[in-house]
Amino acid sequence: MSLLPVLAITVGGGAIALLVRREERAATAVAMVALVATLAALAVVRPGDATTIGGVTVVATEYGRVFLGLGALAGLGTTVIGAAAGMPRDLPAATLLGLGAATLALASSDPIVAVLAAAGGSFVAVLVTLAPPRSAGTTGTAAHHLRAVAVATAVALLAAAWLSRPTGVVAAEPEAAGLALLALATAAALRWAAIPFHRWAARVAVVVPELGIPAVILWGAAVLALVILGLAESSLAVTGAPFAAERAVIVTVGVGALLLGVAAAYLHDDLGHILTYAIVADAGIVLLALGALDPSAWAPVRLWLLGTVVTRTAFGAWAAAIRAAFGARRLRDLGGWARRAPLLAGALLAIAIATVGWPGLAVFDARGDVVAAATENPLTAIVLIGTLGHIGYFARIAGAGIGRRSAAVAGGLDAWPRWPARGVSIRPADASRIWRANRGPMASLVVVLLAGLSLLVAAGGLGGPRAASGGLPRPTPSAAPSPSIVPTASPSPSPTRTPTPTPSPSPTASGSVDPSASVDPSASVSPSP
Amino acid sequence: MNPALAVIGVAVLAGAVVAVAAHEGRPAILGLILALIAAPLVAAPLPPVLPLTARLVAAILVGYVLWIAMRGAPTHGRTRGSRLGWPVEALGAAAAAVVGFGLGGAGAGGNPEAMSVGLALTALAIPPLVRGDALQVGIGTALLVTAVEVLRVGLAGPASPLEHLAASAVLAAIGAAVALLVDASIATGGSLEVADRRPGGARPADEGIEPVRPWYRPRLRR
Numbered sequence: 122m123s124l125l126p127v128l129a130i131t132v133g134g135g136a137i138a139l140l141v142r143r144e145e146r147a148a149t150a151v152a153m154v155a156l157v158a159t160l161a162a163l164a165v166v167r168p169g170d171a172t173t174i175g176g177v178t179v180v181a182t183e184y185g186r187v188f189l190g191l192g193a194l195a196g197l198g199t200t201v202i203g204a205a206a207g208m209p210r211d212l213p214a215a216t217l218l219g220l221g222a223a224t225l226a227l228a229s230s231d232p233i234v235a236v237l238a239a240a241g242g243s244f245v246a247v248l249v250t251l252a253p254p255r256s257a258g259t260t261g262t263a264a265h266h267l268r269a270v271a272v273a274t275a276v277a278l279l280a281a282a283w284l285s286r287p288t289g290v291v292a293a294e295p296e297a298a299g300l301a302l303l304a305l306a307t308a309a310a311l312r313w314a315a316i317p318f319h320r321w322a323a324r325v326a327v328v329v330p331e332l333g334i335p336a337v338i339l340w341g342a343a344v345l346a347l348v349i350l351g352l353a354e355s356s357l358a359v360t361g362a363p364f365a366a367e368r369a370v371i372v373t374v375g376v377g378a379l380l381l382g383v384a385a386a387y388l389h390d391d392l393g394h395i396l397t398y399a400i401v402a403d404a405g406i407v408l409l410a411l412g413a414l415d416p417s418a419w420a421p422v423r424l425w426l427l428g429t430v431v432t433r434t435a436f437g438a439w440a441a442a443i444r445a446a447f448g449a450r451r452l453r454d455l456g457g458w459a460r461r462a463p464l465l466a467g468a469l470l471a472i473a474i475a476t477v478g479w480p481g482l483a484v485f486d487a488r489g490d491v492v493a494a495a496t497e498n499p500l501t502a503i504v505l506i507g508t509l510g511h512i513g514y515f516a517r518i519a520g521a522g523i524g525r526r527s528a529a530v531a532g533g534l535d536a537w538p539r540w541p542a543r544g545v546s547i548r549p550a551d552a553s554r555i556w557r558a559n560r561g562p563m564a565s566l567v568v569v570l571l572a573g574l575s576l577l578v579a580a581g582g583l584g585g586p587r588a589a590s591g592g593l594p595r596p597t598p599s600a601a602p603s604p605s606i607v608p609t610a611s612p613s614p615s616p617t618r619t620p621t622p623t624p625s626p627s628p629t630a631s632g633s634v635d636p637s638a639s640v641d642p643s644a645s646v647s648p649s650p
Numbered sequence: 651m652n653p654a655l656a657v658i659g660v661a662v663l664a665g666a667v668v669a670v671a672a673h674e675g676r677p678a679i680l681g682l683i684l685a686l687i688a689a690p691l692v693a694a695p696l697p698p699v700l701p702l703t704a705r706l707v708a709a710i711l712v713g714y715v716l717w718i719a720m721r722g723a724p725t726h727g728r729t730r731g732s733r734l735g736w737p738v739e740a741l742g743a744a745a746a747a748v749v750g751f752g753l754g755g756a757g758a759g760g761n762p763e764a765m766s767v768g769l770a771l772t773a774l775a776i777p778p779l780v781r782g783d784a785l786q787v788g789i790g791t792a793l794l795v796t797a798v799e800v801l802r803v804g805l806a807g808p809a810s811p812l813e814h815l816a817a818s819a820v821l822a823a824i825g826a827a828v829a830l831l832v833d834a835s836i837a838t839g840g841s842l843e844v845a846d847r848r849p850g851g852a853r854p855a856d857e858g859i860e861p862v863r864p865w866y867r868p869r870l871r872r
Contacts, residue, residue, distance in 0.1 A: 139826075174812050175701070175810055175811035175812030175813075175814075175815055176810035176811050176812060177810050177812040177813070218823075225816065229812075231810060231812070231813065233802060233806075233809070233813055234810070234812050234813050234816050237813065237816035237817055237819075237820050238816055238819075240795070240820050241816065241819045241820045241823050244820060244823035244824050244827050245823050245826075245827070247827035247830070247831070248826065248827060248830060251827070251830045251831060251834050255834050255837065255838050259834055259838065260784060260831060260834050260835045260838060260839070260844040261782075261844045263827075263830075263831050263834065263844075264782070264784065264787045264831065264844040267787055267788070267791055267827060267828070267831065268779055268780070268787065268790075268791070271779065271790070271791040271794050271795060271824075272779075272794070274795060274798070274820075275772075275794050275795065275797075275798040278795075278798045278799070278802060279798055279801060279802070279805075281802075282798075282801070282802035282805045282806045283805060283806075285806055286805075286806055
């Protein structure tokens with residue numbers, strides 16, 4: 122029940138912000154108030170609190186609370202930066218509605234409802250892609266975006282419907298379950314724009330301002346990925362089937378997406394593209410976790426996701442602040458930016474540390490655990506070295522920052538606060554003048570705060586590791602087993618699969634699946650593809 | 651076979667055929683509304699009244715916002731409907747329906763009528779999804795999500811009330827996104843064509859970086 126206020130505030134606030142979208146200031150104000158209210162409502166959420174809505178149990182979890190809290194904080198930060206530096210028109214409304222969708226997706230015990238909720242948040246993000254000013258390529262990009270989300274949703278829904286049946290029924294058809302695993306991976310890859318499904322995201326990088334890119338590509342994809350990983354954990358991993366071929370394909374695509382994404386981010390000169398390809402590279406880790414299909418990967422990937430969404434949002438905010446200050450987004454036009462904007466230079470350093478990390482840092486270790494669970498040496502070493510490739514594009518950006526000052530940087534904004542004019546005093550009537558004169562420094566300050574938040578999460582702060590180990594609600598099987606499908610004996614015994622899983626004739630009220638009831642402890646899933 | 655479900659299924663597919671085959675926007679939207687309204691009824695037992703009402707409202711909302719967006723369309727809202735014509739689309743859907751019925755509700759608790767309608771709707775939804783026309787992309791998206799929802803009933807039995815509410819919200823979000831897409835297409839290109847599929851194959855100059863849109867506010871400068 123304690124989640125309902127969060128749902129009401131985010132969806133209600135998002136709807137109001139959408140209704141008043143033509144009045145940008147009003148929409149921004151509504152979004153800020155709603156995001157602050159969301160944080161307050163999240164503070165009183167009690168993990169474990171369950172309620173039944175429309176026949177589905179909705180359970181508050183610690184992980185969901187942390188994820189939504191980070192989403193609200195990141196949304197608040199981007200809204201303030203947007204108010205100072207400009208943003209896509211529907212970004213505040215899309216942020217709130219996306220948070221509302223995430224609230225339901227991360228709390229639902231019915232995987233199909235969770236997928237639908239995640240899809241709703243993703244479809245709303247198309248509004249950001251279509252925000253004015255519209256260039257010639259906006260509609261083509263939005264159409265690509267819409268298609269990608271639609272196909273990812275359809276594929277994920279089909280797989281969820283197949284897997285939401287009792288564990289015994291799923292385990293009795295390992296080939297179909299393997300196809301469902303591939304479908305889940307395809308949905309995650311499509312939605313997260315993993316290479317080779319990245320074309321729509323590359324176009325988004327052109328038409329959507331940097332501040333909106335994480336909202337369009339990343340946040341909805343992260344929610345869908347969490348739902349998919351939860352489904353794989355509860356429905357596929359417990360069957361005990363090896364899924365060797367399917368996992369090999371998924372791991373191969375994951376490794377490719379990671380390495381090629383990092384390389385593409387390094388090669389690009391445009392901040393929007395660098396950010397986008399950094400996000401594309403992140404999809405590789407999700408696919409590796411899915412390909413691992415191993416209990417040792419679930420908690421680390423959830424922890425890594427917490428860090429990634431905040432870090433990429435901070436990176437997008439940083440790029441937006443740079444563009445607002447200097448009116449440029451190409452590295453060749455940003456020579457000497459770091460000397461002109463030292464606050465932003467410090468923020469970039471924090472973002473780089475939160476992205477790459479070092480041994481002992483929670484997010485670094487989590488990423489390493491996922492890679493180790495999915496691959497074997499020497500591939501593990503190659504992939505781990507590949508993840509350090511993020512240093513490359515950060516080094517290029519930093520190199521431009523300390524290089525010769527470009528014309529755009531020389532003519533850009535001063536990074537430090539200033540008093541607008543003599544005679545202006547601290548009173549409500551002059552507040553807007555003071556705000557207008559200091560929007561650049563204000564944006565830089567909020568970027569620093571977001572970078573600090575990403576560093577905190579990367580270090581395991583805000584209870585991330587504990588929340589990640591707790592996980593999300595276990596899916597509830599939604600249909601009774603059919604006598605024609607329930608096996609009385611294993612149709613094709615496999616040495617690594619449990620031969621006779623016995624499905625429950627009627628799903629229990631809690632819907633939890635006891636792995637020990639259906640998995641032979643000796644039949645462990647090999648971590649290698 | 652349940653005759654009532656068969657009749658509803660025929661209504662769903664008739665609406666979908668009109669939606670994907672019509673060359674004018676308004677008949678296409680009316681067909682889409684019919685398909686979206688009737689699709690949740692392909693279930694046994696029927697969904698409760700409240701979720702059904704939500705689906706009804708969502709379907710009408712999708713049609714209404716598309717109708718509003720199409721008001722500014724030139725040439726009577728001409729859209730790139732099926733080049734093969736409605737008989738071919740209908741026959742393709744019928745073939746898919748037969749295959750779906752043959753699968754017989756492949757999942758536990760599912761039903762063959764829903765599998766049949768879901769597969770036929772999927773077959774109808776894919777062609778418009780890849781057309782370079784804003785309205786057709788929207789119709790394809792709405793039909794595809796609806797098709798998978800019906801297939802899900804065929805696989806795993808009736809949906810829960812919350813699932814119907816979530817599906818309604820997704821449809822409303824699709825409607826809003828597609829209405830904006832239609833509006834943007836008309837505003838930027840004067841037609842429903844999306845920008846990267848203009849006749850002659852010319853692509854807009856957005857594949858590279860130039861021109862960078864000055865979305866930042868110039869008044870930030872001193």
